[in-house]
Amino acid sequence: MAEGQLVLGIIGHPVGHSLSPLMHNEALRNLGIKGFYVPFEVKPGEIEAALSGLMALGVKGVNVTIPHKQAVLEHLDQLDPVSAATKAVNTIDFDGGRVVGYNTDGAGFVASLREDAGEEVGGKRVLLIGAGGAARGLAVKLAMEGVSEILVINRTPEKGEALVKHLEAGLSYTHAEFVPLKNDELKELLPGVDLIINATSVGMGGGDELPISPEGIDDRHLVCDIVYTPLKTPFLEECRRRGARTLDGLGMLIHQGDLAFQIWTGKRFPAGRIRRLLMEKLKTA
Ligand SMILES: NC(=O)c1ccc[n+]([C@@H]2O[C@H](COP(=O)([O-])OP(=O)(O)OC[C@H]3O[C@@H](n4cnc5c(N)ncnc54)[C@H](OP(=O)(O)O)[C@@H]3O)[C@@H](O)[C@H]2O)c1
Structure with missing residues (x-):
């Protein structure tokens, strides 16, 4: 990947229906952050290999969706208090070689x-x-x-x-x-x-x-x-x-994404823009 590019993504199976790429790519574009957010199809049983690969490639973080929210736990170095208490993770941050789990739902x-x-x-x-x-x-x-x-x-x-x-x-x-x-x-x-x-x-x-x-x-x-x-x-x-x-449920979707985005970038979603984009998308879905 080109230096200076922030790469984010989501792992799940299936992952094609997720609205997260739409939200996060719009946020990156709107805030002028060079980078992109990619849906990664990861089959059960391939989580460990996927996380090592993502870290080796310099990906900054991923969201985690069905069916991996619990299965990723054993592959993480650290959990925030909410994901530890929930025993499920929806956000992973590759933080200088440590794999840290969060749950922003x-x-x-x-x-x-x-x-x-x-x-x-x-x-x-x-x-x-x-x-x-x-x-x-x-x-x-x-x-x-x-x-x-x-x-x-x-x-x-x-x-x-x-x-x-x-x-x-x-x-x-x-x-x-x-x-x-x-x-x-x-x-x-x-x-x-x-x-x-x-x-x-x-x-x-x-x-x-x-x-x-x-x-x-x-x-x-x-x-x-x-x-x-x-x-x-x-x-x-x-x-x-x-x-x-x-x-x-739209607000929860946007805010859980916003909280993950803050973990990775330290910046907040342009929430109004993202809400309009999702409303438009959901109207035509
Ligand atoms: N807005 C957001 O950001 C957000 C975030 C996460 C999830 N969601 C949505 O939340 C919903 C649940 O997701 P999840 O991950 O919790 O799914 P899940 O783990 O599969 O749980 C499904 C829940 O729905 C119940 N259920 C399913 N069909 C039912 C029926 N016909 N009658 C009564 N109860 C039924 C299940 O009851 P049993 O235990 O009896 O099976 C269980 O309590 C999904 O629609 C998902 O899209 C929204």
């Missing part, structure tokens, strides 16, 4: 809540729907930020229970509870909740399925969906009709 959500919805998470009572990788990243960050309660709902109860145990064991966070998904009970819980987050993939790519019954959701609630294809998920639309404030 949860912080991206918290930043979106603050900057896009004007809300702080501290003290909030949260209903978290989902217990997959994204839900775990959110739960860990929310617990670290001092939310007063996390109620977890998930289709597969064992995974929901495992998430609660993960928070207890890893962070000594004792205010999380798994709630078996029964809609009549759910309705009774809702008056005691401030923030409702859909962190399942329900609503992604069309269809009118909702992650939970919206009955009981009203203007007391801020409802967030981390799905961003489509931006207006049926769940957000239904909650909005019921008077709730809503926040879509």
Whole structure:
């Protein structure tokens, strides 16, 4: 690679659908930083070789996506506190020969809540729907930020229970509870909740399925969906009709990218430009 060029990228399998190259290349161009951001298709089992190769080639950093977020852990020299507690990494920095892992997903959500919805998470009572990788990243960050309660709902109860145990064991966070998904009970819980987050993939790519019954959701609630294809998920639309404030998943996507970009370059994304670019792209997707 030419000297003075910053090379960044993303490793995943598949990786072709990722919007990260679009965001980061626009940021590099807009800020006048010479370099580029490349999608690297890396098969499971080839992570170690890929990381050594990327470091040898002088790549500065990569994002990590499905299915490698957990598998990369054993190949890193150091983890930041959030990725260590989450046990998943979405950003790697090749820092002078050391391979350092970060997880900016949860912080991206918290930043979106603050900057896009004007809300702080501290003290909030949260209903978290989902217990997959994204839900775990959110739960860990929310617990670290001092939310007063996390109620977890998930289709597969064992995974929901495992998430609660993960928070207890890893962070000594004792205010999380798994709630078996029964809609009549759910309705009774809702008056005691401030923030409702859909962190399942329900609503992604069309269809009118909702992650939970919206009955009981009203203007007391801020409802967030981390799905961003489509931006207006049926769940957000239904909650909005019921008077709730809503926040879509685009802000989290942009902020997690911005935080990774800051780790690599020390500079912030031109956020407004990137938001417009992604909105345009998602409209035509
Ligand atoms: N905005 C952002 O920046 C951002 C960042 C990361 C992820 N995301 C989005 O978040 C979503 C989840 O990602 P992930 O990595 O956590 O995926 P994942 O690890 O595969 O977890 C999927 C979650 O969705 C639940 N689920 C899937 N289909 C369901 C259905 N039909 N009914 C009820 N629950 C269902 C799963 O429940 P079970 O445990 O029962 O299988 C699990 O809790 C994806 O849409 C992804 O695009 C957005």
